[in-house]
Amino acid sequence: MRFHTRKWVKPEDLNPNGSLFGGKLLAWLDEELALYSIVQLENPRIVTKHMSEINFRSSARQGDIVEIGIDVVKFGHTSLTLKCEARNMMTRETIITIDETVMVNLGENGKPKAHGKTEIEFVKDRLG
Numbered sequence: 001m002r003f004h005t006r007k008w009v010k011p012e013d014l015n016p017n018g019s020l021f022g023g024k025l026l027a028w029l030d031e032e033l034a035l036y037s038i039v040q041l042e043n044p045r046i047v048t049k050h051m052s053e054i055n056f057r058s059s060a061r062q063g064d065i066v067e068i069g070i071d072v073v074k075f076g077h078t079s080l081t082l083k084c085e086a087r088n089m090m091t092r093e094t095i096i097t098i099d100e101t102v103m104v105n106l107g108e109n110g111k112p113k114a115h116g117k118t119e120i121e122f123v124k125d126r127l128g
């Protein structure tokens with residue numbers, strides 16, 4: 001799994017227990033999954049259709065740096081299925097895992113549209 005994105009846990013990200021609010025972490029993950037899909041499918045019209053079981057395994061505290069990793073599970077006809085993990089950058093302890101998130105490629109009419117992709121492409125390879 002490739003870990004690229006990092007988020008710094010700030011006071012506004014905390015729950016009353018003083019740990020990272022789960023909803024904030026899920027918002028970070030959903031945004032990263034969408035951005036990853038937009039780049040892979042070369043379309044800004046991407047929506048989250050489904051998330052499998054969300055497994056919170058540990059927490060993060062103010063000042064921690066959370067890094068987010070994403071891997072492709074499979075390419076569908078109109079979708080991209082991804083798995084992701086967030087972990088504490090310093091301790092490498094896993095905070096959350098989601099085994100499957102289905103992101104759907106939409107056309108201008110807002111309906112699912114075939115994307116024609118079958119494998120991971122790196123932006124540097126598109127430009128060269």
